[in-house]
Amino acid sequence: MKLSIYRYNPEKDARPYMQDYEVQLEHSDRMLLDALIKAKAQDDSLSFRRSCREGVCGSDAMNINGKNGLPCITKLADLPQHVTLRPLPGQPVVRDLIVDMTQFFKQYHSIQPYVVNHEAPPERERLQSPAQREELNGLYECILCACCSTACPSFWWNPDKFVGPAGLLQAYRFIADSRDQDTAARLDNLEDPYRLFRCHSIMNCVDVCPKGLNPTRAIGKIKDLLVKRSV
Amino acid sequence: MSVHRVVTGSRNGLTDWLAQRVTAAIMAVYTVIVLIVLLGGPPISYAVWKDLFTQGWMRVATLLFAASLCWHMWVGVRNILMDYAKPEGLRLALQVMTLLTIAAYLGWTLHILWR
Numbered sequence: 515m516k517l518s519i520y521r522y523n524p525e526k527d528a529r530p531y532m533q534d535y536e537v538q539l540e541h542s543d544r545m546l547l548d549a550l551i552k553a554k555a556q557d558d559s560l561s562f563r564r565s566c567r568e569g570v571c572g573s574d575a576m577n578i579n580g581k582n583g584l585p586c587i588t589k590l591a592d593l594p595q596h597v598t599l600r601p602l603p604g605q606p607v608v609r610d611l612i613v614d615m616t617q618f619f620k621q622y623h624s625i626q627p628y629v630v631n632h633e634a635p636p637e638r639e640r641l642q643s644p645a646q647r648e649e650l651n652g653l654y655e656c657i658l659c660a661c662c663s664t665a666c667p668s669f670w671w672n673p674d675k676f677v678g679p680a681g682l683l684q685a686y687r688f689i690a691d692s693r694d695q696d697t698a699a700r701l702d703n704l705e706d707p708y709r710l711f712r713c714h715s716i717m718n719c720v721d722v723c724p725k726g727l728n729p730t731r732a733i734g735k736i737k738d739l740l741v742k743r744s745v
Numbered sequence: 746m747s748v749h750r751v752v753t754g755s756r757n758g759l760t761d762w763l764a765q766r767v768t769a770a771i772m773a774v775y776t777v778i779v780l781i782v783l784l785g786g787p788p789i790s791y792a793v794w795k796d797l798f799t800q801g802w803m804r805v806a807t808l809l810f811a812a813s814l815c816w817h818m819w820v821g822v823r824n825i826l827m828d829y830a831k832p833e834g835l836r837l838a839l840q841v842m843t844l845l846t847i848a849a850y851l852g853w854t855l856h857i858l859w860r
Contacts, residue, residue, distance in 0.1 A: 671828040707827065711758030714824070740759045 515539055515590070517553050519560065520600040522607050530607070532598075533557075539590065546585035546593060547574060562611035569724060572659030575602055576611050582661035582722040602660055604670035617673045618660045618680070625677060625685040625703065630696035646692035653687035653732060655725050656680060662719035662729055668712040675708035679719035679729035682710060686732035689739065701740055710736060765820045768813035775810040804858045811854040815847045 515537045522530035535553040543549060547567055554560045564574040569587035577600040578588055585599075605613035631640065663669045663678035677685065685704060688694050704710040710733065719729040782803075787793055797803055822843045830836040 668828070705757055705759055707758040707761070709758075711762050712827075737759075737762065741763060744759060 515549055516596045517549060518596065518598045519553065519611070520607075521560070521610055523559075523609050524607075533560075535560075543590060546578065546588040546590060546597065549590060549597075550585055550599070561609045570657060572657035575659040575661045575664075575724075577601065577603055582665045584659060584661070584724045587724060602664040604664050604673065605660075613664075615660060618663055618678065619658075621663075621673070621677045621681040622658065622684060624709075625681050625688070626696070626700065627684050627688065629688065629691055629694045630699075631693055632695055640693045642692050649690045649692070650687060652727055653683060653690060656683055656687070656727055657725060659724065661722045661724055662727075665718040665722045666713075667716070667718070668714065672708060672712055676712035677704070677709050679713070679733070682713065682736065683727060683729040683732045685710075686736050689736065697739075698743075701736070701743065704736060705740060710740075761820045761823070764816055768817040771813040772810055772817065775806055775813075778806065798858070807858055808855065811851060815851050819843065819847055 517535045517537060518532050519535060520530055521527070521533045535556060537549045537552045537556075539549060539552075543552070545567075547564060550562060550564075554562070562574060562576065564586060565571040566573075567586045569584050572584070574585050575582060576585060577583075578585065579593070579598055582602060599611060601607050601611050601613045605615070605617070608614050629640075658680060660680060662683075663680045666676075666679055668676050669678040682704075685700060689697050689700050694700075713730070713733045715730050715734070717730045720727075720731075723729070782797065783789060786797075798807070823840060826836050826839050826843070830839050
């Protein structure tokens with residue numbers, strides 16, 4: 515298998531370049547991450563993030579043959595013999611396939627990703643009915659890998675002002691949470707022309723999400739709530 | 746997180762987003778009405794066309810369509826300028842030019858419909 519990998523070390527390289535690796539796969543190699551680890555065994559200067567190697571931590575997100583995804587859950591059997599790997603688009607490159615996620619997490623923190631409840635905490639946990647819990651399905655599973663936000667042109671053009679699909683999915687996750695009491699403030703926080711409304715529903719986020727989530731639907735629900743409270 | 750205000754031509758994203766959808770619906774309804782009138786009536790000629798536009802309802806409907814198109818266009822062009830025209834002075838200048846152009850087109854439409 516041939517891997518063409520984006521290489522860039524800002525301390526040494528004047529500009530990024532693509533480097534090819536020939537990797538001999540073994541029977542036990544199932545996922546693209548296995549091939550990537552073999553490439554790193556050939557050249558230990560190759561840098562990429564990975565941790566859980568099973569699609570839970572979200573740290574190895576990258577652009578695989580033009581589409582964002584997680585190599586750890588991308589099956590080798592589904593890929594052609596030549597695979598091109600680049601860092602997540604639109605983000606500053608720290609080195610090779612590692613990007614600076616500062617802006618992404620700034621946007622994530624800006625939506626207050628935690629339950630806000632002004633009542634005194636009960637002795638045990640705040641309970642939810644099964645129906646209330648059901649509301650969170652399709653929202654809480656996000657692993658913040660940034661595949662969606664970095665596939666979104668609106669996030670490329672305005673990463674400092676547009677929250678991006680990952681942040682907005684989480685914004686709705688807390689709006690939809692029956693234990694949260696801060697819905698009005700959360701909606702106020704998103705009502706300006708940029709934070710939510712740069713989304714034009716092109717659904718790149720839905721196309722790339724490795725967890726099969728639908729940020730566009732969550733964004734639509736936030737817009738519905740904004741309309742309902744203003745008419 | 747920086748929260749300084751930026752020149753966008755809008756104070757609130759919801760109004761424009763909603764306006765874009767409502768104006769799209771108005772334009773779709775007008776298109777259907779015009780198609781029905783044109784396909785259901787006599788073959789189109791200058792006399793038929795002129796007769797159609799001397800009726801008050803057609804003038805008002807066309808004005809509503811033109812106003813919807815203008816508002817829709819403003820939101821769309823403003824969106825493009827917000828994404829691509831980064832210096833705020835340039836963006837403001839382009840937005841003013843867009844608004845003036847749209848106002849001129851709307852004035853022209855009024856003139857055509859009621860002259």
